[in-house]
Amino acid sequence: MSDDPQLSGKIEALTQDAVFEDGAMVLGPAGAPETTQAILRSIDMTMLPRDMVFAVGTSFVTLAVSGKRVRHVADTSPDLMAEGLVGQPVNVDETDAVQSLATVLRALFAAEGVLTVKRQTASTALDAGTAGLGQQDLSKVLGPPPVAVTGSVSTLMGDLYEVLGGYAQIADGAITPVKGDADLAAALEALGPKWAAVSQAHMRLRGTAADSIVTLDGVLPGGSLAHFVSLKGAQVVMATAEGSLPEVALAWARAAR
Amino acid sequence: MVQDALDKVCNDTQGCESLAFVDLSTRMVLVTNADTPESQDTLNLLCAEAALLLDEGQIAMAATADHVHVFLRSAADQSDALCCICAPGTDFTTFVPAAQACLTAISGDSA
Numbered sequence: 236m237s238d239d240p241q242l243s244g245k246i247e248a249l250t251q252d253a254v255f256e257d258g259a260m261v262l263g264p265a266g267a268p269e270t271t272q273a274i275l276r277s278i279d280m281t282m283l284p285r286d287m288v289f290a291v292g293t294s295f296v297t298l299a300v301s302g303k304r305v306r307h308v309a310d311t312s313p314d315l316m317a318e319g320l321v322g323q324p325v326n327v328d329e330t331d332a333v334q335s336l337a338t339v340l341r342a343l344f345a346a347e348g349v350l351t352v353k354r355q356t357a358s359t360a361l362d363a364g365t366a367g368l369g370q371q372d373l374s375k376v377l378g379p380p381p382v383a384v385t386g387s388v389s390t391l392m393g394d395l396y397e398v399l400g401g402y403a404q405i406a407d408g409a410i411t412p413v414k415g416d417a418d419l420a421a422a423l424e425a426l427g428p429k430w431a432a433v434s435q436a437h438m439r440l441r442g443t444a445a446d447s448i449v450t451l452d453g454v455l456p457g458g459s460l461a462h463f464v465s466l467k468g469a470q471v472v473m474a475t476a477e478g479s480l481p482e483v484a485l486a487w488a489r490a491a492r
Numbered sequence: 493m494v495q496d497a498l499d500k501v502c503n504d505t506q507g508c509e510s511l512a513f514v515d516l517s518t519r520m521v522l523v524t525n526a527d528t529p530e531s532q533d534t535l536n537l538l539c540a541e542a543a544l545l546l547d548e549g550q551i552a553m554a555a556t557a558d559h560v561h562v563f564l565r566s567a568a569d570q571s572d573a574l575c576c577i578c579a580p581g582t583d584f585t586t587f588v589p590a591a592q593a594c595l596t597a598i599s600g601d602s603a
Contacts, residue, residue: 436544437554440537444556452549460551480551481584484560488580491557 259351265291265343270350271377277352279303279370284357286310291346296339299357304367308336309358315339316401316416326366333368335417337376342414345404347389388469391490398479400459405430405470419474422455426472429454430463446491450480466490494598498525501594507582509559510575511591513598514539516546517571530577538575546573555580564592566599 254261262277263270274289281287284301286309296317297310307324311317317339323332344350368376392399401415403423410427412420429451437449449463458477464470475483498511502525510528512521512535521535530538542563545552552563560580566572574595578587 433544433547437541440541440544441554446557448553448555449545450551450553451545452551454548462553480553480562481588484553484555484562484582484584484588487555488560488582491555491580 256349256351259288259290259353262289262350262352265346265348265350271344274350274352275370275373278305278373281354284360286355286357288353288355289340289343289350290353291343291348291350294343294346296343299359301357302367304365304369305336305373306367308339311339315342316414319416324366325368327368327372331417333372333376334420336368338412338415338417338420340377341412345413386469387467387490388464388471391464391466391486392471392473394486394489395473395475395479395483398475398482400474400476402471402473405463405472410472413471415474418456419459423461423472423474426454426461430472434463448483448487448491450483494523495526497594497598498523499527501525501587501590502527505578505582505587505590507579508576508587509579510535510538510577511594512538512575513595514542514573514575515571516543516565516573519543535575538577542573542575560584562588562591564588564595566595568596568599572599 262273277287278300281300282302286297287300288295288297293312294314295312296308296315299306299309305325307322308320310321317335320332320335320339325332325336327333392402401412401419401423403410403412408427408431410424412423415423433449433451446466451461455461455474459474460477460479460483462473462475462483464473494513498513502508502511510530511525513523514521519539521539524535538561541554541561545554546563546565550565550567554561557580560578560582562576562578564574572595574591576591
């Protein structure tokens with residue numbers, strides 16, 4: 236049974252002017268802090284077992300939710316590269332799975348477009364216990380919402396779709412993985428100190444440029460190349476496949492025009 | 493001759509402005525293409541940039557909106573490297589393999 240504040244919250248949510256598109260409720264622009272809060276609220280209001288499909292365009296994450304808690308990831312779109320996470324339970328003490336879930340959600344939040352949610356009857360039986368992640372747990376894991384990657388950086392990464400393994404945002408010297416599998420996300424995050432040293436030395440040699448890309452080899456697993464991009468005010472580090480430097484150079488020339 | 497090999501790659505690639513064959517261990521520019529417009533100071537800076545960015549790898553790049561610097565390290569001799577200055581419009585899909593083949597040839601010759 237709900238207590239009074241919970242009940243009033245539910246009534247308020249049910250009576251507000253919700254906007255629907257193709258049966259999915261519009262939560263707001265992906266990446267906006269209020270949208271992330273709306274996602275957490277929608278999970279917190281879900282008691283009965285439901286598959287909640289959070290989508291931005293063709294990218295989606297389906298979370299199996301019951302008793303106000305995310306129990307597992309039921310499905311994801313292929314572009315989020317998180318097939319290994321599907322079906323795995325997510326609990327606070329299962330750090331790898333929780334971090335992978337956070338990476339997938341950040342990738343979805345960073346997409347360009349409007350984020351929607353569609354509720355479906357749960358495809359599998361779900362626990363009613365205290366396992367899974369509640370609103371507070373998810374909020375801690377996700378941290379502050381990432382800034383959506385838009386404009387020229389988005390175009391650059393779109394041009395490199397076939398060779399792009401993942402990327403992370405750089406803000407205040409910290410690297411926050413957005414897209415890529417768990418191993419790559421960890422490797423990108425660990426590049427912080429290396430990039431701090433290289434960028435300082437490079438700046439002493441070349442000075443600062445408003446828009447630039449610096450590519451390093453041998454710092455990521457599997458022969459991937461790391462590209463530190465500063466473009467039109469956005470800063471990211473991208474990982475692309477071994478041998479992809481010509482494609483990156485061409486894409487850079489188009490994006491930096 | 494090494495310079496002939498550098499000249500051929502540079503002349504065959506529209507947008508290639510300079511090629512410098514360098515020794516990373518001493519940070520010394522050994523040979524450049526004949527028509528490079530770069531000063532010795534600029535080439536020395538390019539060599540220092542190569543040593544910094546090729547620290548752990550075989551290939552690196554530093555680019556702005558105006559220029560693309562590509563750095564290749566020789567597999568045969570880890571001290572040998574090729575530094576390339578190109579315009580953004582260069583066809584890198586043909587240039588990079590050609591520069592790698594050139595480096596393989598001249599690094600073997602210079603050993």
